[in-house]
Amino acid sequence: MSTTIHLAQQPEADALLGRSPLAALVGMLLDQQVPMEWAFSGPWTLAVRMGRDDLDAHEIAGHDPDTFTELFTRKPAVHRYPGSMAKRVQQLCQYLVEHYDGDPTAIWRDVATGTEVRDRLGELPGFGRQKSQIFLALLGKRFGVRPEGWRKAAGPYGDEGSYRSAADITGPESLAKVRAFKQEAKRAAKAAKPRKD
Secondary structure (H helix, E strand, C coil): CCCCCCCCCCHHHHHHHHHCHHHHHHHHHHCCCCCHHHHHHHHHHHHHHCCCCCCCHHHHHHCCHHHHHHHHHCCCCCCCCHHHHHHHHHHHHHHHHHHHCCCHHHHCCCCCEHHHHHHHHHCCCCCCHHHHHHHHHHHHHHCCCCCECHHHHCHHHHCCCCCCCHHHCCCHHHHHHHHHHHHHHHHHHHHHCCCCC
């Protein structure tokens, strides 16, 4: 599973995302309340701080929680909320070890339908329905993982030609389109809220 990814907008970080399913999964987990590039460069920052060229679910799952948190909080921090995100990443890896022997590709390998993959992703710590749909769309659009009905199971994130999420980013231009879409969606949501007079 190796492909060209442009989510972090940094060559080394994107190369890791393209070759490491765990790095892509961790990047998706971190993708909240920070710019997308910051979230998806997190796995590379973490790997470097651990002295590795990839992430290993077994190693992270068994890491001392305090020293693992320190890897996140060291400046520059891996995330805006480094303590809670360190805990979430460790919980994710512990879940992968317990349920998939530490191999994230087992979530989607040999699975017949997109709905099943989405549901399996939804069981991961830190993954709700939206994050699961976006990651399923990322698998289908960027990694060629396309079980039957994957686009439908990914909801609007599976739409061809859309610019809604990380799944649609192929470079700086598409990143700008996704960012514009998100800003417009936020503006529309704010405008739809009833005013308090």
